[in-house]
Amino acid sequence: MQNVSEPAIAPERDATVKPAPARALVQLEGLKFRWPGSDDDVLDIPELQVREGERIFLRGASGSGKTTLLSLLGGVIQPREGSIRVMDTELSALGASGRDGFRADNIGFIFQMFNLIPYLSLVDNVTLSCRFSKARRQRVSARGASLTQEAERLLSHLRLDVAKLGRRPVTDLSVGQQQRVAVARALIGSPGLIIADEPTSALDTDARVAFIELLFQEVAASGSTLVFVSHDPALQDLFDRTVSLAEINRAYQPPES
Amino acid sequence: MSIYSLTLRSLLNRKTTALLTIFSIAVSVMLLLGVDNIRREAKAGFANTISGADLIVGARSGSVQLLLYSVFRIGNATNNISWHSYQEVAGMKRVKWTIPLSLGDSHRGFRVLGTNTDYFEHFRYGAKRELAFSDGGRFEDVYDAVLGAEVAEKLGYKLGQSVVISHGAGEVSFANHDDKPFKVVGILKKTGTPVDRTVHVSLEGIEAIHLGWDSGAPSGSISAEQARHADLQPKLITAFLVGLDSKLATFTLQRAINNYRGEPLLAILPGVALQELWSMMGVAEVALLAVSAFVVATGLIGMLTVIWSGLNERRREMAILRSVGAKPRHIFVLLMIEAGLMAVCGVLVGVAMLFLTLFAAQPALESYFGLFIGVDPLTVDNLAVLGGIILAGVLIGAAPAYRAYRYSLADGMTIRT
Numbered sequence: 001m002q003n004v005s006e007p008a009i010a011p012e013r014d015a016t017v018k019p020a021p022a023r024a025l026v027q028l029e030g031l032k033f034r035w036p037g038s039d040d041d042v043l044d045i046p047e048l049q050v051r052e053g054e055r056i057f058l059r060g061a062s063g064s065g066k067t068t069l070l071s072l073l074g075g076v077i078q079p080r081e082g083s084i085r086v087m088d089t090e091l092s093a094l095g096a097s098g099r100d101g102f103r104a105d106n107i108g109f110i111f112q113m114f115n116l117i118p119y120l121s122l123v124d125n126v127t128l129s130c131r132f133s134k135a136r137r138q139r140v141s142a143r144g145a146s147l148t149q150e151a152e153r154l155l156s157h158l159r160l161d162v163a164k165l166g167r168r169p170v171t172d173l174s175v176g177q178q179q180r181v182a183v184a185r186a187l188i189g190s191p192g193l194i195i196a197d198e199p200t201s202a203l204d205t206d207a208r209v210a211f212i213e214l215l216f217q218e219v220a221a222s223g224s225t226l227v228f229v230s231h232d233p234a235l236q237d238l239f240d241r242t243v244s245l246a247e248i249n250r251a252y253q254p255p256e257s
Numbered sequence: 258m259s260i261y262s263l264t265l266r267s268l269l270n271r272k273t274t275a276l277l278t279i280f281s282i283a284v285s286v287m288l289l290l291g292v293d294n295i296r297r298e299a300k301a302g303f304a305n306t307i308s309g310a311d312l313i314v315g316a317r318s319g320s321v322q323l324l325l326y327s328v329f330r331i332g333n334a335t336n337n338i339s340w341h342s343y344q345e346v347a348g349m350k351r352v353k354w355t356i357p358l359s360l361g362d363s364h365r366g367f368r369v370l371g372t373n374t375d376y377f378e379h380f381r382y383g384a385k386r387e388l389a390f391s392d393g394g395r396f397e398d399v400y401d402a403v404l405g406a407e408v409a410e411k412l413g414y415k416l417g418q419s420v421v422i423s424h425g426a427g428e429v430s431f432a433n434h435d436d437k438p439f440k441v442v443g444i445l446k447k448t449g450t451p452v453d454r455t456v457h458v459s460l461e462g463i464e465a466i467h468l469g470w471d472s473g474a475p476s477g478s479i480s481a482e483q484a485r486h487a488d489l490q491p492k493l494i495t496a497f498l499v500g501l502d503s504k505l506a507t508f509t510l511q512r513a514i515n516n517y518r519g520e521p522l523l524a525i526l527p528g529v530a531l532q533e534l535w536s537m538m539g540v541a542e543v544a545l546l547a548v549s550a551f552v553v554a555t556g557l558i559g560m561l562t563v564i565w566s567g568l569n570e571r572r573r574e575m576a577i578l579r580s581v582g583a584k585p586r587h588i589f590v591l592l593m594i595e596a597g598l599m600a601v602c603g604v605l606v607g608v609a610m611l612f613l614t615l616f617a618a619q620p621a622l623e624s625y626f627g628l629f630i631g632v633d634p635l636t637v638d639n640l641a642v643l644g645g646i647i648l649a650g651v652l653i654g655a656a657p658a659y660r661a662y663r664y665s666l667a668d669g670m671t672i673r674t
Binding site for chain 2: 067070071074076077096097100101103104105109111114115116117118119120124128129131132133185
């Protein structure tokens with residue numbers, strides 16, 4: 001793959017599947033980032049837009065800067081240049097603490113593996129994301145549920161039997177079960193944006209599709225937008241749209257083969 | 258659901274290391290407080306060895322030396338004083354009572370004190386407490402002996418038993434006054450002072466066993482019965498205690514005795530001499546406290562090591578917390594609380610262990626070493642020290658907390674394993 005020289009609009013692959021809603025949930029413009037002490041940008045993205053309710057597949061091989069991009073979206077790091085708007089909030093205009101608060105309120109993360117805190121119970125691992133966000137707690141109570149009830153509801157939707165699994169240490173759960181607990185944690189309190197970073201890479205092929213379908217169902221139920229990052233192109237057909245990070249990131253250096 | 262409960266659960270998850278850390282802090286706290294308690298008790302016990310006497314009079318030497326041999330039965334007098342001088346001082350104005358003390362012999366390692374019945378009348382220890390008998394009574398006959406509580410207990414002596422006095426003060430003596438055995442007629446109650454380790458006989462008894470002894474060895478043989486009829490008026494005594502009818506006269510009389518023309522005498526105030534002696538021991542006391550303080554520091558450094566070495570494997574946990582919106586300062590606080598919590602638990606467990614140990618060890622210390630260690634409540638100073646230890650624990654926790662803070666800034670949500 002070559003570096004894309006002209007400013008590329010996020011490429012549309014499956015534009016016919018669903019009419020895209022008008023509002024942009026995530027809007028990146030002229031984004032540039034380099035690590036401190038480095039002379040080279042690792043990210044240079046002229047533009048990327050994710051619309052509200054969209055489920056997008058962000059394809060990126062390792063080294064394509066996806067982890068950096070997710071850290072920028074989460075507000076953990078700041079771009080050198082450019083703008084990151086998530087839910088109409090300009091992240092680079094917020095302070096570090098404000099970005100942490102924004103992430104707590106509006107973004108749910110699911111990681112590749114080891115998503116759970118070993119010393120917390122199944123339910124406490126789910127409600128963990130409400131500890132740092134008043135907004136999420138309020139959204140849960142607006143549904144007329146306690147945090148525990150909501151966690152149990154989500155877990156049972158994700159086919160996890162709290163009565164059976166809840167008493168055991170979470171480290172006893174299978175990888176697939178742990179990933180579903182992570183989904184429940186990301187979704188509790190209905191954050192606007194769910195970011196999943198290779199959540200299926202530790203699962204076997206059969207379980208992947210089932211996991212993604214379950215994820216879609218719950219993301220839709222909570223009205224969230226999904227950014228799903230993976231290097232595995234076999235999954236991309238399940239999504240509304242695919243974006244190749246290698247194509248939109250002008251700083252991408254393809255590995256020499 | 259707060260960050261405190263996260264800390265608590267995180268610690269519970271690592272309960273073995275957490276408990277060991279708390280235990281090592283607890284042991285160091287116990288040691289520090291224990292040393293302080295024993296120090297205070299020793300000082301109090303020290304000051305309690307003699308009370309009521311206004312002056313101690315002996316041959317001219319140092320005041321600490323006089324105090325040591327007359328009250329603590331440690332060491333020997335360099336010189337004796339004459340009966341005549343004793344009588345002169347005893348007859349001085351303002352003198353209410355005197356107790357003559359004649360030392361130099363022993364019984365199986367315990368010092369023998371020759372005195373008269375004024376000893377049982379006027380001697381006071383602790384808070385002006387009188388001597389009391391647990392069995393029998395005062396000596397009356399020349400060959401009667403009254404034992405201190407510890408002497409009777411250690412040697413298993415009962416009333417009526419006979420006791421042979423050895424010449425000199427050593428544990429093993431080659432010159433025994435075995436021709437003139439003494440009979441136990443009284444056993445004193447425990448006082449927690451050197452009185453417990455003393456065999457008391459009359460001055461006449463001391464005189465009788467030394468009849469015919471010149472320069473420390475028997476030169477002729479005089480039987481016990483013959484001795485009774487000899488002149489048993491002592492010519493020399495070692496020292497004597499003086500009680501006055503007015504405290505105001507103390508300095509006047511002290512000056513009068515120190516300027517006594519008949520022979521060189523030294524009169525000391527027991528309280529002043531005790532203070533002087535204690536200040537000599539102050540160096541050891543400070544050293545002991547310093548060592549304990551360093552042990553506490555070691556305990557806290559142990560905690561630092563444990564938290565620090567656990568940081569790396571907890572980076573994943575921190576990344577997860579960051580991903581759900583924890584700020585780096587939450588991570589900092591989490592670790593600070595962890596250190597503070599362990600320090601607080603260490604201090605509490607240490608205090609509990611101290612009291613349990615003191616209560617448990619008290620009887621053993623008393624029976625094996627004759628040490629009575631009272632259990633004092635914590636002093637204000639102790640509480641300040643404990644507060645200081647907790648504060649130090651929290652401050653020490655700031656180091657790993659800061660490192661975790663840096664980690665969480667650098668790692669962000671990236672899970673490093």
